[in-house]
Amino acid sequence: MDSPKENDINYADLTDENIINYENLIKEDEEKKPLVSEYDVIENYKVNYIDSEIFSKKINQLKNDCKGYRSVRKDGNCFYRSFSYKYFELINKNKNSKWSQEMKKIAKDSINVLTSVNFEKETIEDFYDFFMDAFDPQKFREISFVDEYTSNGIVFYLRLICSAELKINHEAYEMFLEEPLDSFISRQVEPLGRDVDNVQIMAIVNALKVCINIAYLDSTNNNVNWIKFGEEYQKDANSPVINLLFTPGHYDMLYHNDENV
Template identity: 25%
Template sequence: MAETSASVEERAGMKTAQELADLEKLSATYEPDVNGPLVGQLQSSKILEAEYAGADPVYVRKTAALSPKYSNYRTIRGDGNCGWRALAFGYFELLLRTGDEKFIQNEMDRLKSLCSWMNEVGMSEYLYEDFVEETIELLKTISQSPAIDNPYDDTPVVEAFNRDDASNAIITHLKLLVSAHLRLHPDAYEAFIETSIEDYRSSQIEPYGVQIDHLGVKALVDVLFIPAGLVVEISYLDRSESDEVNVHKFEDESAPPKVTPAEDEAQKTLRMLYRPGHYDLIYKNGDLAPARIPVSYSATAAATTEGGVRVSMMLGTEYTRNPFCSSVFSSQVFTGGGGFDLCEEGYPGLLRGSTGSGLGSTDAMNKGKIDDAYTKLFKHSHYNTSHYQNVNFQPEMWSPQD
């Protein structure tokens, strides 16, 4: 018996519906890694784009729009504590990134003083003192040499948060602080929950392994970030019709609005990516690079290295580690002393001479002394395409000699 056109259309419709259901399942039931490191190393955000390449078109569109703005991301183990751990890690990472020993010391003193909250709500000191000690120890570590001398080297924080004892103790300390804060300031939060503050604290905040919800994030931001002048920004990867992720910013709403320089914003903003039931960390272009350092031509033009090479030949009017070159920066490179331009148009990893002769024509190059300076400066900068912070870096490009 021949199949009618109506039955063909019905069968085709069922197939399409099933395909959409499969796509939705692939996108919405994201399964975080429960066996990976507690806090992962930095990765290219293009990995996220590849991860969703076969998913629902909405997710494909949104992840494709992520990588041009967010260069890197960092995974957090999906063990039920990912939101707490992401916020805690990000807090320490931001403090280290300031490179300001006094600022970190002030935060250390502030967190010590907040023990009075826990005492006030009846928590015994012997129950929380070990957790507080781990927090203070990590603050001490990042406020002193060698960590404070290399504020963009996240190794001390990554290592601490990948030790179960330290990571879990810091999270527990923050949970107890938030619990005490909620009990002392119920009026600010109870309108947003269907139960009492006491029930909410005991069921959603204090238990270990219970994922943080929106209200918990707000309370932790109020306790930890806003008093320090820090901001938390969460990008929600959902099925809304927009072409980009939806971004919600937690900041001090009582402060007057102001224009914040991009470098200052990068130093003070923690960015998280939320997928159903899970948080990871993401980083905007420039978050991982320090602010530009002005270089005075008059002070450096005559200075020379051991090999007789002028400093002005090695630096332009400004030096930046930001891998995304601007026309402003490129136009300011000196051309009078035989320098080189760190920004080759279309290829930020390539060095070129700023004059016809350029760096390669100097006598010092022939003596072999400039080679060493050039090699060390270039090899260990992200302008080297084999450096892990270069935007064009691929893991397979690395070798032990790099």
């Protein structure tokens, strides 16, 4: 199938499918952008289809809840990169809290979880080290999401965590799949560059015991829709929540009004 051409897209009828086709057109330009952008105020958030009245309205609605954002490269790893950046950022900002200590313990034990489902320790140790190094604030700022090889190593390790959770607790996820679990994992979970669906999001949430709150901006005429995953892991009002933004085919990070930047 030929790649979509820009003049094939009907901007007068802006559907989620058209938006995704347009996103595919600009992937080459994305490779020139940083893996993670600098923080910016929400008023400056732009999407490639900003001239759509629906999306402009929804971005304005976001201002009621969020003060800023970071964008990530659109390379098929955007959920894992957005999630992991916010995950480490929140842990490092709250490094002395009980929550952060619990998160670090789960992360430290993750290599044992992976070896329990037959990942070879010698094969995954480097990726585990990249992941654990990001708990160091200096390495997090200067290396983890600046160096592409290191950042992709963190993304890959998260994919393995997702894979292990799906294998260990397969009964909770198989009902949502349209193909055998092993096939789904080998095609959609472990390879870099594969987008996520709700199954992978829930697996990450359950494996790491975190709460994710996602604002969905789509082409419907509805208001911004927030969906919280893993609310049971938000033990109290002070427990950090990872806020993300979804536009068709892509995830970025959001900073809620009550978050310290």
